[in-house]
Amino acid sequence: xxxxxxxxxxxxxxxxxxxxxxxxxxxxxxxxxxxxxxxxxxxxxxxxxxxxxxxxxxxxxxxxxxxxxxxxxxxxxxxxxxxxxxxxxxxxxxxxxxxxxxxxxxxxxxxxxxxxxxxxxxxxxxxxxxxxxxxxxxxxxxxxxxxxxxxxxxxxxxxxxxxxxxxxxxxxxxxxxxxxxxxxxxxxxxxxxxxxxxxxxxxxxxxxxxxxxxxxxxxxxxxxxxxxxxxxxxxxxxxxxxxxxxxxxxxxxxxxxxxxxxxxxxxxxxxxxxxxxxxxxxxxxxxxxxxxxxxxxxxxxxxxxxxxxxxxxxxxxxxxxxxxxxxxxxxxxxxxxxxxxxxxxxxxxxxxxxxxxxxxxxxxxxxxxxxxxxxxxxxxxxxxxxxxxxxxxxxxxxx
Amino acid sequence: xxxxxxxxxxxxxxxxxxxxxxxxxxxxxxxxxxxxxxxxxxxxxxxxxxxxxxxxxxxxxxxxxxxxxxxxxxxxxxxxxxxxxxxxxxxxxxxxxxxxxxxxxxxxxxxxxxxxxxxxxxxxxxxxxxxxxxxxxxxxxxxxxxxxxxxxxxxxxxxxxxxxxxxxxxxxxxxxxxxxxxxxxxxxxxxxxxxxxxxxxxxxxxxxxxxxxxxxxxxxxxxxxxxxxxxxxxxxxxxxxxxxxxxxxxxxxxxxxxxxxxxxxxxxxxxxxxxxxxxxxxxxxxxxxxxxxxxxxxxxxxxxxxxxxxxxxxxxxxxxxxxxxxxxxxxxxxxxxxxxxxxxxxxxxxxxxxxxxxxxxxxxxxxxxxxxxxxxxxxxxxxxxxxxxxxxxxxxxxx
Numbered sequence: 001x002x003x004x005x006x007x008x009x010x011x012x013x014x015x016x017x018x019x020x021x022x023x024x025x026x027x028x029x030x031x032x033x034x035x036x037x038x039x040x041x042x043x044x045x046x047x048x049x050x051x052x053x054x055x056x057x058x059x060x061x062x063x064x065x066x067x068x069x070x071x072x073x074x075x076x077x078x079x080x081x082x083x084x085x086x087x088x089x090x091x092x093x094x095x096x097x098x099x100x101x102x103x104x105x106x107x108x109x110x111x112x113x114x115x116x117x118x119x120x121x122x123x124x125x126x127x128x129x130x131x132x133x134x135x136x137x138x139x140x141x142x143x144x145x146x147x148x149x150x151x152x153x154x155x156x157x158x159x160x161x162x163x164x165x166x167x168x169x170x171x172x173x174x175x176x177x178x179x180x181x182x183x184x185x186x187x188x189x190x191x192x193x194x195x196x197x198x199x200x201x202x203x204x205x206x207x208x209x210x211x212x213x214x215x216x217x218x219x220x221x222x223x224x225x226x227x228x229x230x231x232x233x234x235x236x237x238x239x240x241x242x243x244x245x246x247x248x249x250x251x252x253x254x255x256x257x258x259x260x261x262x263x264x265x266x267x268x269x270x271x272x273x274x275x276x277x278x279x280x281x282x283x284x285x286x287x288x289x290x291x292x293x294x295x296x297x298x299x300x301x302x303x304x305x306x307x308x309x310x311x312x313x314x315x316x317x318x319x320x321x322x323x324x325x326x327x328x329x330x331x332x333x334x335x336x337x338x339x340x341x342x343x344x345x346x347x348x349x350x351x352x353x354x355x356x357x358x359x360x361x362x363x364x365x366x367x368x369x370x371x372x373x374x375x376x377x378x379x380x381x382x383x384x385x386x387x388x389x390x391x392x393x394x395x396x397x398x399x
Numbered sequence: 400x401x402x403x404x405x406x407x408x409x410x411x412x413x414x415x416x417x418x419x420x421x422x423x424x425x426x427x428x429x430x431x432x433x434x435x436x437x438x439x440x441x442x443x444x445x446x447x448x449x450x451x452x453x454x455x456x457x458x459x460x461x462x463x464x465x466x467x468x469x470x471x472x473x474x475x476x477x478x479x480x481x482x483x484x485x486x487x488x489x490x491x492x493x494x495x496x497x498x499x500x501x502x503x504x505x506x507x508x509x510x511x512x513x514x515x516x517x518x519x520x521x522x523x524x525x526x527x528x529x530x531x532x533x534x535x536x537x538x539x540x541x542x543x544x545x546x547x548x549x550x551x552x553x554x555x556x557x558x559x560x561x562x563x564x565x566x567x568x569x570x571x572x573x574x575x576x577x578x579x580x581x582x583x584x585x586x587x588x589x590x591x592x593x594x595x596x597x598x599x600x601x602x603x604x605x606x607x608x609x610x611x612x613x614x615x616x617x618x619x620x621x622x623x624x625x626x627x628x629x630x631x632x633x634x635x636x637x638x639x640x641x642x643x644x645x646x647x648x649x650x651x652x653x654x655x656x657x658x659x660x661x662x663x664x665x666x667x668x669x670x671x672x673x674x675x676x677x678x679x680x681x682x683x684x685x686x687x688x689x690x691x692x693x694x695x696x697x698x699x700x701x702x703x704x705x706x707x708x709x710x711x712x713x714x715x716x717x718x719x720x721x722x723x724x725x726x727x728x729x730x731x732x733x734x735x736x737x738x739x740x741x742x743x744x745x746x747x748x749x750x751x752x753x754x755x756x757x758x759x760x761x762x763x764x765x766x767x768x769x770x771x772x773x774x775x776x777x778x779x780x781x782x783x784x785x786x787x788x789x790x791x792x793x794x795x796x797x798x
Contacts, residue, residue: 082718083717083742118714118718119747311794315482319481343482386794388791391786395785
């Protein structure tokens with residue numbers, strides 16, 4: 001139903017332009033301030049962190065997006081503007097005002113996002129000086145993507161083109177990840193654009209559905225950031241027949257693909273990670289338990305460390321499953337590692353250990369499958385290995 | 400109300416003897432099989448793992464201790480006998496039978512415990528050959544302690560002498576920790592002995608209370624082991640006036656001290672750890688939320704990595720608090736790191752960063768205090784830093 005667009009990103013959909021500059025918020029020379037803008041006002045939907053300590057940009061953006069409309073996004077990396085009290089909210093508002101003035105739109109149409117160190121005030125003088133320097137073009141999506149990176153090692157973006165019965169449209173997305181990733185209703189910064197004409201009620205419903213099976217199933221380290229947000233802008237310039245609940249399958253499928261691709265790329269590019277871990281739980285009593293079980297296994301530090309060392313220590317998968325809260329009956333449990341059975345009906349199943357280690361060493365992903373044989377609940381979660389490098393990165397983040 | 404006994408351990412209380420041998424279950428030459436026995440039958444209480452995947456020894460020991468009586472404990476390290484199906488239960492029963500035959504007591508009076516790799520069968524031939532070689536003496540507590548160690552770097556034991564109004568008695572305990580530590584209703588292997596005369600109903604109540612404020616407040620890595628157990632044997636040989644609910648304060652206090660000391664020693668000697676982290680939450684709406692919040696902060700990989708690097712990145716404490724589930728109001732929150740205020744009423748509080756880093760570097764513990772200013776709920780949790788060494792240890796545990 002959809003085709004991947006080569007080098008596609010958030011300016012692939014019609015009418016979106018973006019640009020970025022180095023404002024000096026990061027200590028490196030990298031891009032750290034970016035704007036995305038649509039030619040026309042968009043229907044907008046957002047999903048934000050469930051952390052009770054919300055960053056100032058999250059508080060402001062939730063307010064701005066409440067009416068389901070937005071036209072632009074301004075974002076910086078290097079400073080999260082979180083845990084910054086009243087001054088933080090003043091600064092986030094200032095950022096929206098500066099972007100709005102540059103773009104000639106009302107500040108309420110601007111979504112603001114910040115990522116980086118928590119507990120530090122934004123250098124507003126640098127942002128004020130840099131915003132006029134940003135040049136927006138319809139090829140600027142990739143620069144925007146680079147400007148939101150922190151400890152990410154590579155840009156993470158995608159766009160797909162959909163040929164639906166109602167007409168052709170494009171959905172593109174960009175995300176930053178790396179650390180403090182254990183989303184719950186949201187993830188780190190993710191921005192999605194589409195030129196599809198979409199019914200206003202359908203848009204947030206579709207976004208929640210897509211986030212639920214993608215970003216909410218990724219865990220890097222069990223920590224949920226106060227800055228998490230996913231924002232979807234739909235400017236309607238594709239001119240398709242409006243997508244709604246009764247014919248939304250093609251749009252939903254494309255949105256799920258964009259979100260799942262970006263979610264997996266977060267896990268693959270996690271801080272210090274060398275492997276993508278995919279945990280599938282089958283046969284749980286229901287889908288809710290399957291989700292919880294899959295996330296518990298994908299989040300376990302011991303599972304992650306074993307995978308880093310190519311150690312087929314499957315007992316740790318089972319231990320994590322057993323504490324996940326999902327109902328488990330040991331004597332019914334089958335466990336597969338890279339499609340090889342290691343536990344059958346609760347007892348160890350002999351396997352070629354040397355062969356398994358060698359196979360694990362040679363691939364950059366690991367598949368864990370846990371068959372509970374209790375019902376038909378099924379879910380997949382994504383995570384990564386835990387490396388010495390993760391600790392090194394995170395033990396001196398502000399020093 | 401109590402005095403620490405120099406070099407005290409689980410054979411410090413009257414009438415307890417212990418011994419250990421190297422049976423060849425571990426690949427090293429270390430002690431790996433031990434027995435503890437009381438001269439007379441004991442009142443016994445146990446707290447076991449809440450992991451739904453329970454090791455065979457846990458299943459058997461829960462059955463044996465159900466009537467509140469036991470006389471001996473047989474334990475091995477190097478193999479957890481968990482995820483081993485029906486054969487595992489047969490082997491655990493065999494271990495109890497072998498110990499019972501040696502000691503001349505009924506097998507139902509023997510508690511069995513195993514710790515080590517999950518998903519591997521016990522080498523029963525080695526255990527059968529080794530049990531007769533164990534020599535039990537009233538100085539054997541320390542050897543018993545060494546025999547239950549896995550990745551622990553030092554033995555963890557304590558004994559206190561209590562002079563209560565009802566008479567004098569002793570409480571001693573031993574524990575192993577190191578990894579897969581995030582107890583929930585229990586912890587890794589812990590054995591406590593006392594010669595106090597204790598009312599049968601009071602004993603399990605006192606043990607649950609002590610475990611609740613000690614082992615259940617420790618987290619090393621968020622994983623709950625299928626082998627967790629705390630077993631308390633009271634042989635009544637001290638001849639004191641029976642301890643009961645109305646006069647149990649001195650006993651409870653001594654038991655809390657033994658459990659808290661052992662719990663903190665688990666955190667201090669965690670896999671790869673260099674620092675003890677103590678997280679106190681004050682002013683929560685109630686004690687339940689305070690406990691949950693304190694454990695969430697102490698368990699956060701990002702908090703732990705920052706502490707490892709002596710990085711006063713306090714935003715991570717607040718992020719973990721915000722996702723803990725406990726109610727938090729950002730604008731009321733005060734945060735202290737090693738008693739220095741870093742956040743006041745939700746805004747950053749300036750502090751001498753270089754001085755803080757230097758102070759953090761020079762001490763082997765870190766105190767985090769979060770004042771929620773919402774009520775009078777208070778709790779303390781213990782954890783450790785996350786080091787590259789933890790990953791190294793756990794990435795090649797079975798290879």
